[in-house]
Amino acid sequence: MTDLPSDPPGKPTAVSRTTLSTIMSQNDANLLGTVHGGVIMKLVDDAAGAVAGRHSEGPAVTASMDEMVFLVPVKIGDLVHVHAQVNWTGRSSMEIGVKVLAERWNESTPATRVGTAYLVFTAVDENGKPRRVPPVLPETDLDRRRYQEAGIRRTHRLARRREIQEFRDRGGAA
Numbered sequence: 001m002t003d004l005p006s007d008p009p010g011k012p013t014a015v016s017r018t019t020l021s022t023i024m025s026q027n028d029a030n031l032l033g034t035v036h037g038g039v040i041m042k043l044v045d046d047a048a049g050a051v052a053g054r055h056s057e058g059p060a061v062t063a064s065m066d067e068m069v070f071l072v073p074v075k076i077g078d079l080v081h082v083h084a085q086v087n088w089t090g091r092s093s094m095e096i097g098v099k100v101l102a103e104r105w106n107e108s109t110p111a112t113r114v115g116t117a118y119l120v121f122t123a124v125d126e127n128g129k130p131r132r133v134p135p136v137l138p139e140t141d142l143d144r145r146r147y148q149e150a151g152i153r154r155t156h157r158l159a160r161r162r163e164i165q166e167f168r169d170r171g172g173a174a
């Protein structure tokens, strides 16, 4: 872990919050003619990566992606908005929450929520080793709720990883 001379000062959530907007074209289609899930996942990773880099003021890598939920299909010709923000920070890791909305590119109807995802990014130094990140400072009741829920997800991720490791250490299935 790359340590700093003193604890980095906190950064408000809004400082790094980002939206990435893209029109879906024929190149993004799957065999059913709607948008390929992997295209949306890449946009999610791109937006989350930008947020992680901005918050941590340097390189950050995707450590994990969980709870990517696709609620309704995205269509060719949809304008997709990927909203991302830092929900929670640890020593070197950050949970980034992502909300995906879609609207017809040429209609003024309200956008529909099409997916959500939670990703963990780890800030790394020039050798690819984890480095300290500034603590995120949630500003609104919604930010505070997201912070607390991210803490619950973090506890579950660590518990699952530990439990699987212990299972393997015992030699796996009998």
Ligand SMILES: CC(C)(COP(=O)(O)OP(=O)(O)OC[C@H]1O[C@@H](n2cnc3c(N)ncnc32)[C@H](O)[C@@H]1OP(=O)(O)O)[C@@H](O)C(=O)NCCC(=O)NCCS
Residues within 6 Å of the ligand: 061, 062, 063, 064, 089, 090, 091, 092, 093, 094, 120, 122, 124, 128, 129, 130, 157
């Ligand atoms: C992510 C990575 C830097 C972690 O390195 P590591 O030596 O295992 O570091 P640590 O175990 O000390 O973990 C560092 C932090 O990342 C978190 N982390 C590591 N693996 C994680 C995982 N699978 N899920 C969630 N968090 C994870 C740890 O909880 C820790 O957080 P904290 O410092 O806030 O407490 C390393 O596994 C890596 O480089 N992975 C490849 C990343 C990559 O290339 N992504 C793009 C895919 S193409």
